[in-house]
Amino acid sequence: MPEKAKLWFNGVDGRRGSYLLPPLPPGHLADLACGATVDRARVRELQAWVARGEGKARRGLKEGLDPARLDEAGWGVILSCTADAEPLREALAPLLDLRRAQAGLRRERFYREFTGEDGYREGESKVAFLARHGAGPGPADPEKVPYYLLLVGDPEAIPFSFQYQLDVQYAVGRLCFDTLEDYRCYAESVVTAETEGTQRRRRACFFAPANAGDPVTGSTSVHLAQPVAAGVRGSQPGWSVETVLGEEATRGRLGGVLDEAPAFLFAACHGLGFAADDPLQRERQGALVCQDWPGPAAGGIDRTQYFAAEDVGEDARVHGLIAFCYACFGAGTPRWDDFLRKSQGPPRALSSGAFLGRLPQRLLSHPRGGALAVVGHVERAWGFSLVWPDAGPQITAFESTVRRLLDGKPVGWAMEIFNQRYAELASDLAAEVESLSFGKTLDETVLADLWTASHDARNYAIVGDPAVRVAAVPSSKEVHCEN
Numbered sequence: 001m002p003e004k005a006k007l008w009f010n011g012v013d014g015r016r017g018s019y020l021l022p023p024l025p026p027g028h029l030a031d032l033a034c035g036a037t038v039d040r041a042r043v044r045e046l047q048a049w050v051a052r053g054e055g056k057a058r059r060g061l062k063e064g065l066d067p068a069r070l071d072e073a074g075w076g077v078i079l080s081c082t083a084d085a086e087p088l089r090e091a092l093a094p095l096l097d098l099r100r101a102q103a104g105l106r107r108e109r110f111y112r113e114f115t116g117e118d119g120y121r122e123g124e125s126k127v128a129f130l131a132r133h134g135a136g137p138g139p140a141d142p143e144k145v146p147y148y149l150l151l152v153g154d155p156e157a158i159p160f161s162f163q164y165q166l167d168v169q170y171a172v173g174r175l176c177f178d179t180l181e182d183y184r185c186y187a188e189s190v191v192t193a194e195t196e197g198t199q200r201r202r203r204a205c206f207f208a209p210a211n212a213g214d215p216v217t218g219s220t221s222v223h224l225a226q227p228v229a230a231g232v233r234g235s236q237p238g239w240s241v242e243t244v245l246g247e248e249a250t251r252g253r254l255g256g257v258l259d260e261a262p263a264f265l266f267a268a269c270h271g272l273g274f275a276a277d278d279p280l281q282r283e284r285q286g287a288l289v290c291q292d293w294p295g296p297a298a299g300g301i302d303r304t305q306y307f308a309a310e311d312v313g314e315d316a317r318v319h320g321l322i323a324f325c326y327a328c329f330g331a332g333t334p335r336w337d338d339f340l341r342k343s344q345g346p347p348r349a350l351s352s353g354a355f356l357g358r359l360p361q362r363l364l365s366h367p368r369g370g371a372l373a374v375v376g377h378v379e380r381a382w383g384f385s386l387v388w389p390d391a392g393p394q395i396t397a398f399e400s401t402v403r404r405l406l407d408g409k410p411v412g413w414a415m416e417i418f419n420q421r422y423a424e425l426a427s428d429l430a431a432e433v434e435s436l437s438f439g440k441t442l443d444e445t446v447l448a449d450l451w452t453a454s455h456d457a458r459n460y461a462i463v464g465d466p467a468v469r470v471a472a473v474p475s476s477k478e479v480h481c482e483n
């Protein structure tokens with residue numbers, strides 16, 4: 001098959017410097033889509049959710065309630081039923097007390113702590129969890145379960161799959177740190193940002209390398225980072241927009257950006273990946289590959305070519321930052337391969353246990369004051385799904401989400417657009433696969449595009465409290481644009 005007919009993948013091997021996956025023909029992914037196990041109940045739920053959105057009803061929060069107001073939308077925290085809740089609650093007390101005051105202003109029930117017997121139970125589905133608390137499929141009703149939900153704990157204890165499911169109709173984020181002090185630092189950072197303000201200017205930065213001989217970063221820069229940055233310039237008065245592209249997008253430059261962080265950072269890079277038994281996996285999985293990497297043809301990659309958690313210096317000023325990292329494993333890594341599996345045969349292990357990315361953890365728990373949230377990918381990002389056959393680049397979800405964020409909307413509500421995209425694509429994919437059993441001719445490209453795009457949209461995750469907002473000081477002086 002000619003090279004141009006193949007699909008190119010995000011992700012660079014942290015040892016070899018080559019792609020995590022070689023370019024593949026669409027037929028390979030079409031086979032995976034046809035062979036994947038289908039959860040029929042899940043598909044029916046997504047199809048109903050999409051159908052509701054075709055009318056005037058809101059698909060996330062119940063109609064008539066404002067998702068920008070916690071006293072109308074509600075806020076809750078979910079722990080595993082086996083977690084020792086008291087130390088975590090003590091560490092997070094500043095944040096929990098603030099959210100209780102905000103969400104419980106009118107109705108005490110709009111603030112909830114799901115711990116102990118009320119917490120997540122091992123192996124429980126979203127449907128089962130909600131049913132235990134009086135909620136069913138459909139828009140979120142804070143009388144039963146709040147719209148904003150913060151999962152606290154290791155993704156081995158509360159799986160990523162539960163987060164994906166819950167995130168379709170709720171605004172969901174996650175916290176997981178190695179120490180109670182990190183939880184405390186994050187809680188205090190959010191409270192300080194919301195009650196005392198930050199010194200963050202209304203500045204947004206878009207960072208995107210275009211590595212030599214690499215069609216993936218070339219396409220991501222041209223079809224994603226650049227047009228979204230241009231859209232922000234044209235639609236967000238009062239925001240200064242900086243682009244760090246191509247040859248400028250080095251590891252050193254990214255470190256300089258974070259030394260005096262913008263209020264919003266968008267980074268579109270390869271994410272680094274390691275084998276499940278590699279001792280570097282926990283520390284560097286999802287690290288951002290920068291322009292310093294010479295591309296796949298050169299072979300090899302060294303420590304100077306990617307930006308990892310340890311590169312966020314002690315003097316960095318990231319307090320108040322919200323970052324969106326379009327990179328493989330940017331938010332976390334599941335235990336099992338979500339993509340390259342069929343209905344037959346055992347799944348492939350990606351890690352010895354699911355974990356959050358070290359870079360977002362470092363940003364959120366920085367000792368000088370942490371970032372407020374990092375949006376990233378769990379598993380791999382599928383960059384070629386950005387360009388739809390015969391329709392060109394499809395970046396409306398990115399543009400709309402970024403605009404909501406810069407308008408001061410809560411990050412969980414802003415990400416609802418990706419939830420809508422996932423539900424629609426998953427519904428379309430199920431219908432396409434089902435039609436094959438009725439004699440429809442297989443179109444490998446269409447099936448491959450639907451399969452990868454639906455998984456790509458599903459796997460965005462918020463690391464941090466989903467109710468936080470971009471923290472920036474308005475200023476009439478910041479209406480210019482930087483190039």
